[in-house]
Amino acid sequence: MKKKILIVLLIMGGLLSTLSAQRSFIRISTDETDLVLLVAPNGRLYQGYLGKRLLRETDLDNFSYLASTGTGDSNWEVYPGSGAEDYFEPALAVTHNDGNMATILTYVSSETKKLNSNVTETVIYLKDRVYPTEVVLYFTAYAKENIIKTRSEIKHKEKKPVTIWRYASNMLYFESSRYFLTEFSGDWAKEVRMSTQELLFGKKIIDTKLGSRAAMHTYPFFEVGLDGIPRENEGNVLMGTLGWTGNFQFTFEVDNTGNLRVLSGINPYASAYELKPGEVFSTPEFIFTFSHCGTGKASRNIHDWAREYQLKDGKGDRLTLLNNWEATYFDFDEKKLEELMKEAKSLGVDMFLLDDGWFANKYPRENDRAGLGDWEVNRSKLPDGIPHLVKSAKDADVKFGIWIEPEMVNPKSELFEKHPEWVIHQPNRETYYFRNQLVLDLSNPVVQDYVFGVVDKIMTENPGIAYFKWDCNSPITNVYSPYLKEKQNQLYIDHVRGVYKVFEKVKTKYPNIPMMLCSGGGARCDYEALKYFTEFWCSDTDPIERLYIQWGYSYFFPVKSMAAHVTSWNKSTSLKFRTDVAMMCKLGFDISLKEMDEKELAYCQGAVANYNRLKRVILDGDFYRLISPYETNHTAVMNVSKEKNKAVLYAYDIHPRYGEKLLPVKLQGLDPAKTYKIEEINLIPRTTSRMISNGKSYSGDYLMKVGLNLFTTNRISSRIIEITQQ
Numbered sequence: 001m002k003k004k005i006l007i008v009l010l011i012m013g014g015l016l017s018t019l020s021a022q023r024s025f026i027r028i029s030t031d032e033t034d035l036v037l038l039v040a041p042n043g044r045l046y047q048g049y050l051g052k053r054l055l056r057e058t059d060l061d062n063f064s065y066l067a068s069t070g071t072g073d074s075n076w077e078v079y080p081g082s083g084a085e086d087y088f089e090p091a092l093a094v095t096h097n098d099g100n101m102a103t104i105l106t107y108v109s110s111e112t113k114k115l116n117s118n119v120t121e122t123v124i125y126l127k128d129r130v131y132p133t134e135v136v137l138y139f140t141a142y143a144k145e146n147i148i149k150t151r152s153e154i155k156h157k158e159k160k161p162v163t164i165w166r167y168a169s170n171m172l173y174f175e176s177s178r179y180f181l182t183e184f185s186g187d188w189a190k191e192v193r194m195s196t197q198e199l200l201f202g203k204k205i206i207d208t209k210l211g212s213r214a215a216m217h218t219y220p221f222f223e224v225g226l227d228g229i230p231r232e233n234e235g236n237v238l239m240g241t242l243g244w245t246g247n248f249q250f251t252f253e254v255d256n257t258g259n260l261r262v263l264s265g266i267n268p269y270a271s272a273y274e275l276k277p278g279e280v281f282s283t284p285e286f287i288f289t290f291s292h293c294g295t296g297k298a299s300r301n302i303h304d305w306a307r308e309y310q311l312k313d314g315k316g317d318r319l320t321l322l323n324n325w326e327a328t329y330f331d332f333d334e335k336k337l338e339e340l341m342k343e344a345k346s347l348g349v350d351m352f353l354l355d356d357g358w359f360a361n362k363y364p365r366e367n368d369r370a371g372l373g374d375w376e377v378n379r380s381k382l383p384d385g386i387p388h389l390v391k392s393a394k395d396a397d398v399k400f401g402i403w404i405e406p407e408m409v410n411p412k413s414e415l416f417e418k419h420p421e422w423v424i425h426q427p428n429r430e431t432y433y434f435r436n437q438l439v440l441d442l443s444n445p446v447v448q449d450y451v452f453g454v455v456d457k458i459m460t461e462n463p464g465i466a467y468f469k470w471d472c473n474s475p476i477t478n479v480y481s482p483y484l485k486e487k488q489n490q491l492y493i494d495h496v497r498g499v500y501k502v503f504e505k506v507k508t509k510y511p512n513i514p515m516m517l518c519s520g521g522g523a524r525c526d527y528e529a530l531k532y533f534t535e536f537w538c539s540d541t542d543p544i545e546r547l548y549i550q551w552g553y554s555y556f557f558p559v560k561s562m563a564a565h566v567t568s569w570n571k572s573t574s575l576k577f578r579t580d581v582a583m584m585c586k587l588g589f590d591i592s593l594k595e596m597d598e599k600e601l602a603y604c605q606g607a608v609a610n611y612n613r614l615k616r617v618i619l620d621g622d623f624y625r626l627i628s629p630y631e632t633n634h635t636a637v638m639n640v641s642k643e644k645n646k647a648v649l650y651a652y653d654i655h656p657r658y659g660e661k662l663l664p665v666k667l668q669g670l671d672p673a674k675t676y677k678i679e680e681i682n683l684i685p686r687t688t689s690r691m692i693s694n695g696k697s698y699s700g701d702y703l704m705k706v707g708l709n710l711f712t713t714n715r716i717s718s719r720i721i722e723i724t725q726q
């Protein structure tokens, strides 16, 4: 009997391998896009096609034909190794045990399986015929959202460790007449500024070497417009993002034939990695969408995908909050905090969030020069400890959240005195400080345990804590790991992996606690970290900059994941304007009600009530960018519920010119056949709307074709409109 089964299995195995040998193409499809990979007669894997989904299955035979005659785009190798006949940037580079630096991968097999009715995973196995190096490529296609997520794994069976010095997550090729790259760059308080340039022959690299606060100057996402600059509602555009909370690199290389290669992965800078035999080097996920109708639809697809599959608690609710950072900075005591808790309640938000400054005794956290690392409550500011504050919040009928920055240390701290060997810093040079602090060495498992312990201790002592704001204010400086010793070239990678180990442990033990990812503003904003965080802090900044920042992030992140607070920055702007800007995302306040007059307070209370009422539309609806602040002196965006029965429209005048011609704003995403009522909300108490359309009803068709007059020539003014199906 056993023999028979064995024979059947052998025949089946034979059949499967014969099938895969005959199959010369691999099709990775979403509802809108096909990525077709070809196995050529030389046994290597090439990209045959990336574009609009092909309608006829039989057309794929044309690709098989190209592959079998070897006349396809044979230089478009899917995962090119160094040292072969391709003279451009490789995806993989390995120095083998004998010193040879060439790697050529050939196709072994592949398998495709449906993970559910919307998600298909394709796994492709490659190997070098000369050296025992193996690569596995993973492609996960999300049909409805038109997203492909891809990553690779590298391993080998040589006798001794090999050095890998290129290890891309993915490589894509495009053939077009012109290419336009939109990049996102900036710094604290001016995050994600967008700029577009044409890509001509040669390389354009976007990368970071900052290590921990990695996205401080540039962000792990980009757009490439084919034929023209990326447009909102038309044109072919690639939008890609890397899930890596450390040094990343995107290389855009236009080659000698005018084709574009897009290489995405960890930045290999100072990171030649020693890979032991049998060890698997897993690259981060590169997530991309190739849209054939512009960036607007692509963003909505990314938002849907993120909420459904990637973001922590992507489908859940979000807490509105009052944060004490800008209200008190480091200067607070129990009484002040308790007043703020009551203010939170009176505003109508869900939670009070205690920010920086609550800890450390020997070197009290009175400013940013001391105390980081000593996560004991500061007894002179808060003699009754955190449990008392949690109770006070309960008494005030709000939840309680707390700020931590557990990956960092001030040299003026007991932690540094006790464990200087836990800290990344040079043993033989003068130390340079970024915000007076240093980064803990998360490549060290003992330090990982310590960082997890910070959260675990707070939670064990205060099970009532409802939220964490997890900050990270410094890049890796004085780059030397006392733990890694002679393997410093692994620091940038092992550090990030250590960070993930901690995130994973926190998520496993406290799966339901919402957490904000903060990095001195928005310098951590990637889809790997967001598996562990419900939202990220986009910036500490004034509301005008915020309009550009929220606009920029919205290309890749749903507003639900973007924390936005009303602050005291730029007091020349009205509180209404500041609130109307924050209402666009996950709303919070970073301001004391004492700064408000009676009317302003009533206005804010009304705004919070409106936000709570419209939360599902704002946080889970479809987001439309209507008018760009980069192209006009105004900006407008809107959210439309999935059922198309409710929408929230935001319009801002930034710096209009005298006598400027004001154009109506054409809405998007409504049902043309439905009738909608227009009502301005968030009005200053005892004022009425000046919009002539206020209170009137229009068809969705009219609103989308003719539009509404939303803008004015008033500087820095705003209005929010609720749109309801009649």
Ligand code: DGJ
Pocket (backbone or CB within 6 Å): 325, 355, 356, 403, 471, 473, 518, 519, 520, 521, 537, 539, 540
């Ligand atoms: C930087 C953050 O962006 C601020 O919101 C605040 O939490 C401070 N860190 C605290 O040090």
